[in-house]
Amino acid sequence: MSSSLSLFIFLLLAAGSAAAILLVSRRVGRRPLTAGKDVPYECGMLPLEKPDPRFFVRFYKVALLFVVFDVEIVFLYLWAVVVRDLGWFGIVEMFVFIAVLLAALLYVWRKGDLEWE
Amino acid sequence: MSLMAVVFTGILLFAVGAAGFVLRGNALVLLLCIEIMLNAVNLVLAGFSRYLYGTEGQVFIFVIMAAGAAAAAVGLAVVAALRRRLGTADMNRINALKG
Amino acid sequence: MNIALPEVDLATLLPEGILLTTAAAILFLRGARANGTALAAAMAAAAVSLLLSLFPYPGAAGGTFDGLVGKDAAALLFLVLTDLAALAAMALSRQETGGDENGETYYGLVLFALLGMHVMVFARDLLVIFLGMEILALPLYVLAGFDRGRKEGMEGSVKYFLLGGFSSALFLLGTALYYGAAGTTGMGGLSASPAAPVLLAAGLALVVAALGFKITAVPFHMWAPDVYEGAPLGVAALLSAAPKAAAFAVLLRIGLAVPGAGTDFLPWACAVMAGASMAVGNLAALRQENLVRMLAYSGVAQGGYMLMGLPALAGDGSPALAFYLLVYILMNLGAFAVAVTVAGGKGGSLKIGDLSGLASRRPLVAFAMAVFMVSLAGLPPTGGFFAKFYMFKAALGEGWLFLVLLAVGMTVVSLFYYLRVVAVMYMTEDKGGRAVPAGAPLAGGLAALLALATLATGILPSWIFQGIGRVFP
Numbered sequence: 001m002s003s004s005l006s007l008f009i010f011l012l013l014a015a016g017s018a019a020a021i022l023l024v025s026r027r028v029g030r031r032p033l034t035a036g037k038d039v040p041y042e043c044g045m046l047p048l049e050k051p052d053p054r055f056f057v058r059f060y061k062v063a064l065l066f067v068v069f070d071v072e073i074v075f076l077y078l079w080a081v082v083v084r085d086l087g088w089f090g091i092v093e094m095f096v097f098i099a100v101l102l103a104a105l106l107y108v109w110r111k112g113d114l115e116w117e
Numbered sequence: 118m119s120l121m122a123v124v125f126t127g128i129l130l131f132a133v134g135a136a137g138f139v140l141r142g143n144a145l146v147l148l149l150c151i152e153i154m155l156n157a158v159n160l161v162l163a164g165f166s167r168y169l170y171g172t173e174g175q176v177f178i179f180v181i182m183a184a185g186a187a188a189a190a191v192g193l194a195v196v197a198a199l200r201r202r203l204g205t206a207d208m209n210r211i212n213a214l215k216g
Numbered sequence: 217m218n219i220a221l222p223e224v225d226l227a228t229l230l231p232e233g234i235l236l237t238t239a240a241a242i243l244f245l246r247g248a249r250a251n252g253t254a255l256a257a258a259m260a261a262a263a264v265s266l267l268l269s270l271f272p273y274p275g276a277a278g279g280t281f282d283g284l285v286g287k288d289a290a291a292l293l294f295l296v297l298t299d300l301a302a303l304a305a306m307a308l309s310r311q312e313t314g315g316d317e318n319g320e321t322y323y324g325l326v327l328f329a330l331l332g333m334h335v336m337v338f339a340r341d342l343l344v345i346f347l348g349m350e351i352l353a354l355p356l357y358v359l360a361g362f363d364r365g366r367k368e369g370m371e372g373s374v375k376y377f378l379l380g381g382f383s384s385a386l387f388l389l390g391t392a393l394y395y396g397a398a399g400t401t402g403m404g405g406l407s408a409s410p411a412a413p414v415l416l417a418a419g420l421a422l423v424v425a426a427l428g429f430k431i432t433a434v435p436f437h438m439w440a441p442d443v444y445e446g447a448p449l450g451v452a453a454l455l456s457a458a459p460k461a462a463a464f465a466v467l468l469r470i471g472l473a474v475p476g477a478g479t480d481f482l483p484w485a486c487a488v489m490a491g492a493s494m495a496v497g498n499l500a501a502l503r504q505e506n507l508v509r510m511l512a513y514s515g516v517a518q519g520g521y522m523l524m525g526l527p528a529l530a531g532d533g534s535p536a537l538a539f540y541l542l543v544y545i546l547m548n549l550g551a552f553a554v555a556v557t558v559a560g561g562k563g564g565s566l567k568i569g570d571l572s573g574l575a576s577r578r579p580l581v582a583f584a585m586a587v588f589m590v591s592l593a594g595l596p597p598t599g600g601f602f603a604k605f606y607m608f609k610a611a612l613g614e615g616w617l618f619l620v621l622l623a624v625g626m627t628v629v630s631l632f633y634y635l636r637v638v639a640v641m642y643m644t645e646d647k648g649g650r651a652v653p654a655g656a657p658l659a660g661g662l663a664a665l666l667a668l669a670t671l672a673t674g675i676l677p678s679w680i681f682q683g684i685g686r687v688f689p
Contacts, residue, residue: 003119011129060197064190071186074179107243124396131389138382147378154385158392165396174395177343181388184350188384191354192377195361199370208374 061113072101123164130157142209144196148189155185225280228287230273231265231295232334239327242320251319258323259306262330266299279340283402286340289687290534294337294465297541301458302330304549304666308556308659309450322362325355326454333462342391342401342423345466349387349430352459353380360447360455368564372446379439383429390422403469417481420470424485430463431519432512434492441504441512445564452508452564453552456515457545464522464537471529483527487619490527493520494626501633507555507571508564510633511548514592517630518544521604524611524619532610535685540607542680543599543673547591550666554585556659568637572644581660582641584667591670593634594627599673606681 075097083090108114134153141147159178166174200206226233238261242254268276269292279286287295306326332351339345357380361373395401397416428436444452471482497517504510522544525537558574558581559566575582591600604627608620673680 004121004125007122007125060193064193067186068190071183074182078176078179103240107240110244110246127392128389131385134385135382138378144374144378148381151378151381151385154382155388158385158388161389161392162395165392169396170399173400177391177395177401180343180347184347184384187354188350188381191357192381195357195370195373195377198361198364199374202364202367202370206374208378 058116065108065113069101069105120164120168123168124161127157127160127164130154130160133157142207144199144206144208147208148192148196151192152185152189155181223280223282225275225278227273227275228278228280229285230276231268232331234261234268235265235327235331235334239324239331242324242327245320254320254323255306255310258327259303261327262299262303262306265330265334266296266303269293269295269299284341284344285338287338290468290538291338291465293538293684293687294461295334297461297538297545298330298333298337298458300542301461301545301549302326302333302454304545304553304662305450305454305458307662308453308549308553309448310658318362322359325359329355329359329454330458333458336462337465339466340403340469342387342394342403346384346387346391348462349384349426352462353384356380356451356455356459359451360443362451363446363448366446366564368442368446369448370446372443376439376443379429383426383436386422387426390419390424390426393419393422395419420482421485423470424467424482427463427467428489430459431467431523432460432493432516433489433519433523434496434516437493437496437516437519440516441509444508444512445506447564449508449552449556449559449564452512453549453556456511456552457548460515460519460522461541461545464541467526468529468534468537471526472534483529486523486526487616490520490523491619491622493517493523494623495520498626498629498633502629504633505567505569506564507566507568507637510568510637511551511555514630514633515548517626518548518592520626521607521623524607524616524623527616527619528610528614531613532606532685533614534688535681536603536606536610538684538687539677539681540603542684543591543603543670546666546669546673547588547598547600550584550588550663550670551592553659553663553666554581554588557581557663568640571637571641574641581663584663585641586638587667587670589634589637591674593631595631597671597674599670599677602674602677602681606677 076094079086079090079094083094086093131154134150134157137150137153138147141150159181162174162177162181166172166177196206238257242257245254272292277287277289277292306323309322309326329352332348332353332355335348335351336345337348339348357373357377360376361369363369391401393415397412397419425436429439432440440455444455447455467486471486494517497513497515497520501510501513501517504513522537522540525533525540527533528536555566558571558578571582571585574585587598591598594600594604596602604623608623611620611623
């Protein structure tokens with residue numbers, strides 16, 4: 001029970017200090033803010049363009065494909081830990097798994113989503 | 118660190134994600150909130166399997182991560198299509214459907 | 217370390233293997249005739265899967281993969297129901313994707329969704345059920361926005377994705393808590409009295425809430441009208457029936473598997489959701505002008521009637537629920553089939569007023585629609601009447617009198633909007649209206665077939681009900 005008590009005190013401290021910081025900065029800070037406060041860097045170069053440029057969709061596409069296949073490959077690590085004990089069954093299973101992934105990759109290729117231009 | 122600490126942290130993290138889901142409007146931010154919630158679940162599972170039941174729960178985490186990545190891929194594609202079509206991803210401003 | 221290999225009996229999963237390989241193959245189709253080939257192949261695969269579950273081959277039932285997967289007679293029945301719904305939804309999608317060159321993607325995704333529903337139905341483990349829900353949901357997110365020409369479709373798709381993702385997260389948190397309480401994610405882990413009943417109850421409550429999203433139970437129904445309206449009609453038809461069947465299969469499994477401490481709140485939770493769904497669904501349907509939105513809210517209300525079966529599991533709740541689902545699939549998909557035949561490219565923005573004078577223009581279609589509406593309202597001599605009759609009887613038998621009274625009251629309310637459709641078709645003059653589209657033979661034929669089936673369930677109800685009852689021990 002002592003651990004949940006300490007957790008509770010921790011939470012109270014965290015919430016309290018967050019609230020205190022917000023309150024103090026609101027009290028002490030001067031309002032309204034000047035226009036210069038909205039600039040990313042208050043001194044130095046002025047920004048040349050907006051900070052959220054639009055990227056080409058194909059960046060997203062490649063990134064998404066990478067994420068999906070990358071996460072699937074994680075299962076290879078789990079498999080590698082026990083492959084000795086699984087014997088032939090494990091090997092066959094993993095090839096089936098990879099074949100399914102390959103089918104997905106083949107589909108992506110066929111749809112032309114791996115072409116950059 | 119005790120089991121309670123890990124599980125409570127996970128549930129708090131889940132609550133943060135859920136609160137963000139309810140309060141925010143941008144579809145991409147909502148997607149991020151869902152990811153926060155999934156990772157909070159992973160934390161809870163890791164806690165239970167580390168302190169109580171052994172490795173089984175840690176395998177679940179990989180399954181959840183894989184499913185979450187697939188969902189995020191579909192979701193990002195859908196949100197990107199919406200944004201290209203309507204010029205915004207703010208769900209509070211998109212309301213052609215109601216009734 | 218020695219690892220006991222799971223017993224793998226692939227023969228049990230033959231229908232799913234067929235669905236998976238067909239779905240994957242369809243995605244690779246290409247060329248001018250890809251649309252038609254994809255439709256034919258997808259429907260053939262779903263039909264074979266339906267027949268394999270309806271007339272089980274030796275080894276069709278059984279459990280494998282260390283008990284993660286188990287097909288019993290009840291699971292086979294629910295597989296038949298999901299296959300039936302998907303088959304009908306694909307048949308009425310023909311019109312929708314007629315001029316679209318992406319037919320192979322459309323039907324491939326529908327088959328993947330069907331595969332996900334299969335997994336949900338036969339899984340015996342919450343984590344496998346989660347995988348099934350994702351396999352079901354991911355194609356549907358895409359399908360909901362398949363009609364890129366309509367921005368309502370995009371919007372509905374994103375809304376569906378976000379709320380679906382939220383419900384998945386709830387389901388997972390529930391699974392994690394369940395795992396914490398039971399030490400397993402399997403359904404079997406519940407027979408013993410759990411060490412932490414509160415944790416177990418919290419986990420199951422979250423799981424049930426997430427399933428509530430799939431069956432559009434109040435308060436988790438908000439997405440349904442928007443998504444149905446924005447989606448192609450075929451997808452809306454699929455969404456309105458098939459995921460409900462799969463989610464009810466899971467709910468039944470949970471309800472039947474878990475007696476004892478930490479789960480005694482489930483009947484009450486289901487009863488509250490049932491009552492709320494009936495009230496909200498019916499009252500909201502009253503003021504809809506859009507036919508698809510009206511059907512969406514009607515689906516919410518029908519889900520409420522079906523939920524009544526879960527508190528009555530000790531009695532005749534499960535066969536009553538399965539019978540209701542069967543009739544619901546027939547009549548609701550029938551209503552969507554009629555909508556497709558008269559929509560003429562209008563899709564989800566079809567108004568109830570657009571049906572005016574349909575009786576004089578296309579008497580057969582109007583008659584079919586009248587059958588579906590009368591059945592949805594629960595009037596004899598259609599199947600809808602007997603579905604409600606068996607359901608109310610089962611609930612009464614378990615002492616849920618107030619729930620039945622509420623259901624009867626709400627059924628009376630529902631007469632107004634269902635019969636209004638009939639009145640619009642038969643009693644208003646055709647104001648010159650829109651030209652009748654040059655026939656949608658597949659959807660029209662499907663509407664006729666489903667109308668006959670709806671009538672048949674009203675003529676032979678006890679025979680069908682007893683057949684279904686034999687499935688449940």
